[in-house]
Amino acid sequence: MERLEHSEQADAERAVAGLPAQSMIDTVAHPDLTDCIVIRNFLALAVFFVTMSSESVQGQPAAARPDVQRLKFLVGEFDGSVRLAPPGSPPRTGTMTFRAEWDLDGWIVRARYEQRLGATPAVGGLLIFRWRPRDSTYAFEGYANSPMDPHRLTGRWEDRLIFEGSIGTARIREIWQPCGSDTLITAMEFEQAGRWIPVSEAVLVRKR
Secondary structure, three states, rough: OHHHHHHHHHHHHHHHHOOHHHHHHHHOOOOOOHHHHHHHHHHHHHHHHHHHHHHHEEEOOHHOOOHHHHHHOOOOOOOOEEEEOOOOOOOEEEEEEEEEEEEHHHHHHHEEEEEEEEEEEEEEEEEEEEEEEEOOOEEEEEEOOOOOEEEEEEEEEOHHHHHEEEOOOOEEEEEEEOOOOOOOEEEEEEEEEEEEEEEEEEEEOOOO
């Protein structure tokens, strides 16, 4: 109370002297607290709505999302044949195993595969398939036990999964197609002179 009376007395004395009140000086020297509060509340509200929008998707179980359930055809144990035709090498045939399961509460499919030429392992690795609600696309990540860089491709659904992207300067495409309930066809292709050239093709049958 004494501080307030002192402030008012000081402002009165400054007015007599033709000087601006101290309260006016403080207003100029510091941002308007009301504006700060409005901005803070606006930001808090924006964060709230973004969070609610995100939770509206994330709060749903994966089983309720048809976009996620399209990945179901990949889940299981498969065996089959593979044809490998790397650029500059003659085609060779071998065998392939593919094991996939749901992970992260059913939001992604995680798979391991191995391709063999005779008794010799040719290549194997880890694959991850997932749906991205942000832009309603599919994502594919592939890691192999070879010098090849990891694949990180973006996909779409056209009665099959088609992923496209780049590895260095090369364009690459992965195709995963269900045939009935027990057969899976997959291919990896490189783009060359505007055409897609298959370098790996496999026909896999579900194990019972």
